[in-house]
Amino acid sequence: MDTIKAQQWLIGIFSVLLIVALLIVAGVEMKRSRSTKPVIEIDKMTQKCINCHTAKGIAVNQIEAWKDSKHAVMGIGCNECHEAKKDDWDAFTCPESDILIGRHPTPKDCAKCHEDEVKEFADSKHAHQFWLLKNADRAVFENPISTRHGCEQCHQIANIWPDGSVGECDACHAKHSFSIAVARQPETCGECHIGPDHPHIEIYLESKHGNIFKAKGKNxxxxxxxxxxxxxxxxxxxxxxxxxx
Structure with a gap:
């Protein structure tokens, strides 16, 4: 009997140890799966930009946003979007590398890769707001200050750039991450589609669709x-x- 009890005790102890080991392994794997970031290969030009910006503490958060982006995974670095030519309206020479850089990438720059999307936007209502067309008298509606803060901060999505392109891609696709998931968030639309004259976000959030989103959308x-x-x-x-x- 003593031998049987000893065997039972040993089996029990080993079972407990096995369960503990499995729990530890499961915890490690869960932590690893949550913390795993996409593997990216950074080209020399982009790495030079990152090193300089990091050393000077300039746009460090934007660098981290880019590292988590699909652009980074696909090897699209700084120069692909910020490349400039001598006569470009926003071109300046980087003091650290003597490279021409575009300060403000526009839809024309995005169109080098996203031609269909830029064309689709240019044909949309977002791109053609009459008070932002050339020579439009914005003060017809409000005084200039009210118009700037009450209208333009949203309707600048139809901004007309000196290079002839129209729009603000990053109004929906946040800069440097350019996440399609962020662009699809109802709150992104709600930045502008809100208030008594266009209460679209309120209507959505108070609908059954909106209720389901509020309850489960985070997942x-x-x-x-x-x-x-x-x-x-x-x-x-x-x-x-x-x-x-």
Missing amino acids: WDLSYSSKDGKRIPIEAPVCTTCHMD
């Missing part, structure tokens, strides 16, 4: 592709589901 992956013909993988639509995707 949704909004970075899905809408070009593959597959069913959109979210339980309820967000703004872009009907108006963009």
Whole structure:
């Protein structure tokens, strides 16, 4: 009997140790899966920009946002977006590298890769707000200060750039991360589509769709592709589901 009890004790101890070991391994794997970032290869030019900006403490958060972006994973670095020619309206010479840099990438720059998306935007209502067309008298509606803060901060999405392109891509796609998931958040649309004259975000959030989003949306992956013909993988639509995707 003593031998049997000893064996039972040993089995029990080993079982407990095994369970503890499995829990530790599971915890490590969960932590690793949450902290894993995409592997990126940084070209020499981009690394030079990163080193200089980091040393001077300039736009450090933007660098981190870029590192987590799809652009970074695909090898699209600083120069691909900020490359400039001598006669470009926003060109300046970087004092550290003697390279011409564009201060303000415009839809024309985005169109080098996203030609269809830029054309689609240029043909949309977002791109053609009559009070931002050339020679429009904005003061017809309000005094210039009220117009600037009450209208232009949203309607600058139809900004006309000196290079002839129209729009503000980063009004929806936040700079340097350019995340499609961020652009699809109803709150992104709600930055402008809000208030008594266009209460779209209020209407959405008070709808059944909005209630479902508020309850479960934090767990949704909004970075899905809408070009593959597959069913959109979210339980309820967000703004872009009907108006963009």
